[in-house]
Amino acid sequence: MAVPESTTEPTSEASDLALTGSKRDAAEIEPRRVLGPVIQKKTGNNARRYRAALKPISDKEIFPVAPTDTPLTIVSEGLDVYIKRPGIHLYEETKGNDMAARLLLSEILILEQISKSPHPHIVRYYGCRAIRGLITGIVLERLEQTLLEYVTKPSFLQLDKVEFFKALESAVEHLHGLGLAYNDINPQNIMLEEDFRTSKKHGTYDLEKVRE
Known part of the structure; x- marks a missing residue:
């Protein structure tokens, strides 16, 4: 499974984001990402093997860097929403490159475009979550x-x-x-x-x- 390399949780001061045209986000604690093989029986020795197989991956392989030349809508916690995370289940196929991060950023940019011309039958896009300058998820209407x-x-x-x-x-x-x-x-x-x-x-x- 996959966990970002940085393990120190941010403070409120450190997590303020300076994104062009965006809101400043309060501190946000994201779940750690871990990636490893699927083990069918996770008891006894198998459980220990499963834990030993976990390894950290680079933040930037799964989280895109928040662009400085494009205003994004940054939202904080407190909403009853659905958070769409990067597809780290594909990490074994894409490791060593930033494909997952690029796909997430591409989708966000398109959702930003759609949000400027909303439609009642398209899921509402609230914005995205960001921490330490990285985009960690897309915030969508919960259905x-x-x-x-x-x-x-x-x-x-x-x-x-x-x-x-x-x-x-x-x-x-x-x-x-x-x-x-x-x-x-x-x-x-x-x-x-x-x-x-x-x-x-x-x-x-x-x-x-x-x-x-």
Whole structure:
């Protein structure tokens, strides 16, 4: 598993961020990141082998450096939100480079663009979390469940499917109007609000031209 090299927790004074156009974030204690092999039985000697396999990784391999030339929205704790973290489960495939960090920063920049033209059926982006000058997560609206989870429930039969797909189509058209394409529309990336009447797109955004 993976843990950032820096293990000293920040103080309030040390964690103030000087980002162009952003809010100054209060101290934030992030969970340590560890990466190691999966061991099926973690008892006795196996548990000791599992702990011995853990090794630290560089912060900058998984957390992007907050850019100084692009204003980002930095938010602190206290919100009931969903925090999307870097995909460190891919670390074994990407170790030695900053691919995970670059992917996270790319998604944040696109979400910043979308947030300037919000849509009621696209998950709300609040901003990102940062500590010691590194971006550690994306702060998103928390929603109850995915469409994949909802279809297994009896209440799914009462869902107004015509309105549901109208909402989904509206969200996709909005992204296209911004010059963006969502390349992974599937039931796991469609979230439903608590009343189960509206759909919201959620996941990774890829920036590309809709048409040449």
